[in-house]
Amino acid sequence: MTMTQTTDLPKVRETPAPRPRGTTLLAVILLGQFMAILDVSIVNVALPTLRTDLHASGAGLQLVIAGYIISYAVLLVTGARLGDLAGHRRMFLLGLAVFTAASLACGLAPGSGSLIGFRLVQGAGAALMTPQVMSLIQHHFTGPARVRALGVYSSVIAGGVVAGQVAGGLLVSADLFGAGWRTVFLVNVPIGLVLLAAGPRVLPRGERRTGGGLDxxxxxxxxxxxxxxxxxxxxxxxxxxxxxxxxxxxxxxxxxxxxxxxxxxxxxxxxRPLLSPRVLRAPGVAAAAAGLLLGPCTWSAFLFTTTLHLQGDLRFGPLGSGLMFVPCVAAFALVGLNWQRLPARWHRRLVPAGFAVAASGYLVIGPVADGGVLYETVTAVIGAGLGVLPIAMTVALANVPAEDAADGSGLLLTVMQLGQVAGVATIGTLFLVLAEGGGSTRHAEYGTGWALAATALVASAATLLAVRRRAA
Missing domain, CATH: 1.10.287 (Helix Hairpins)
Structure with missing residues (x-):
């Protein structure tokens, strides 16, 4: 799952273009962003149904989740560069077309192998589309309008996670036309077609850029x-x-x-290298990057393993398991959208403290794994702790020179996405091993809870180091 995104671009030369109507422009680009975020999490609650229908292995399920994030993470910076070179309008529409076509292909996939392949293509489409959203906001909104646009953008990022878990449960439970899990992909198709029809009329023209280059x-x-x-x-x-x-x-x-x-x-x-060595040498960036690798690592693994547990030993249906995540992601959104209201002197310390809070929640997730109010409360604690991820990005970029801001943002966003892949691949594998060995997903929750807590504590230590180096 993508927690937050920022793209600071180098100075560029543009040909004048008529200013589009702000509300319509914002609606089109943010709906595209929403679909991309939605598809990180919407598949989670469909995993057990998908496994039964396609006879997918545990590794196949992991690749269905990780395949999208892999291509998205690897191509994200390249997508931003292509926007600089060919224009943000063109790259947004191209990425949207690829994403929509791949969503249709995912929904019609005959087997787990083809589904994994189409998920890779879908992630590539998202990587072309989503970097253009922040660029379009930066270049076509000013003053209070930009502040409001960025506020809505942050809400979409946080809300996409919530909607993904709940919408996935609703769609799978409804089993529209007997399509089952396929609807979590097919839902993108009509939305994508509407945006493709509206986009050429709404998105600004004349944005071919000269800055940067494709590495x-x-x-x-x-x-x-x-x-x-x-x-x-x-x-x-x-x-x-x-x-x-x-x-x-x-x-x-x-x-x-x-x-x-x-x-x-x-x-x-x-x-302009894909990941600038000069950015890594900025004080505290390497340590902050470690935290931004490990924090999302625990988040993606938690969503993956908890979904399997809820629909495993606890016998929840897709809708019930999706609704169980609402307190967690609501707490994440509450912290992520309101941390700037707190005194500025607190901001730097919130990041290691948040990861430590998440670690405490992971530590007790096994003992309360029977579900119920206590279980939901613990997941809310985890979500509140990981809500500091937007602050971690801000702290990490504080000492990066202005001319390297775009490369710094690209580096940290790529690290966060790779962290999600690593979480599903490593801690997700641990869960599957423990579930097979102990004969229950409840047993696996104990072991993975300890692994998640240890990983979150290392993230806390890394970001504390970054804070101290920034202050030095």
Whole structure:
């Protein structure tokens, strides 16, 4: 799941364009953003139904979730660069078209393998579309109108998570036309078609940009590095940890090292690397990035494992399990949308404190795993703790030079998305192993609760270090 997004762009040269009607423009781009966020979480409650219908393995379920986030994370910065080069209007519409077509293909997928492939394409479409949303807001809204637009944008980011869990439950339970889980993908199609019809009339023209450049060597190195790392983690348990999996992990280490070399070479040649080494050297950024990797890691793993538990031992239906997440994500939204109301001197300390609060909730999730009010209260504590993720982004970027702000935002957003992939791949695998070994998802909740708590505590320590380095 994507928690928050910001894109600070370099100075650019634009040809004048008539200012569009603000409300209509905002409605179109934010509805596209909403669909992209929705699809991170809407699939969670459909997993048990999907597994039964397609006879999908546990690893297959993980790839259905992670596949979307993998391509979204890897291509996010590239999507922003393409917006700079070809225009935000063009890239938004292209990404929306790819996303809509892939959603239709997902809804019609005949098996888990094809579904995973279409989810990768869907994530690529989202990566082209969503970076343009913040850019369009920045360039076509000013003063109080921009403040209001950014407020609505934040609400959409938070609300997409809530709506995904609840809407997924409603759609699967309704079983419209006997489509079952397929409706969680097909719901995007009519919305996407309406936006594709309205977009050319609403989105501003004349935005071809000259800043930046596409770091193709970086993309071609990072993409296989991520895939070679994540795929064996997801499939290893299911296949008995074969030799090719270990070889894949070793190859990913080599490619990550090669990526660092490639990026340094691009920077020395005067280009704009995908992830700027200068950003990583800014005080506190590396430590904050560690927190922004581990925090979303726990969030995605928590959503994945808890859904399987609710629809496993607790026998919840898709709608019931979706509604169980409402206190959690509502608490997340409450903190994420209101932290700026608190005294400024508190802001930096809220991040490590929030991760520590989330760790306390994870620690007791196993003992209260029978459901009920106490269980929902604990999940709300977890959501409130992770609501500090928008603050973590702000703290991390505080010491990044203004000319590197776009690269800093891209780095941290990519790290957050990869954290979600890692959470499903690692802690999700642990849950599946424990559930098989102990014969119950309740048993698995105990073990994964400890793993989630430990990960959240490491995130707390990393962000505390970032705060201290920023203050130094």
């Amino acid at each position: 193709l060597p970086g993309v071609l190195t990072l993409t296989p590095a991520v895939l070679l790392f994540v795929v064996p983690l997801v499939l290893g348990h299911e296949l008995g940890w074969p030799a090719w999996g270990w070889a894949s992990l070793a190859a990913s280490v080599v490619l990550f090292a090669a990526f660092v070399v490639v990026e340094r070479r691009v920077a020395r040649g005067g280009g």
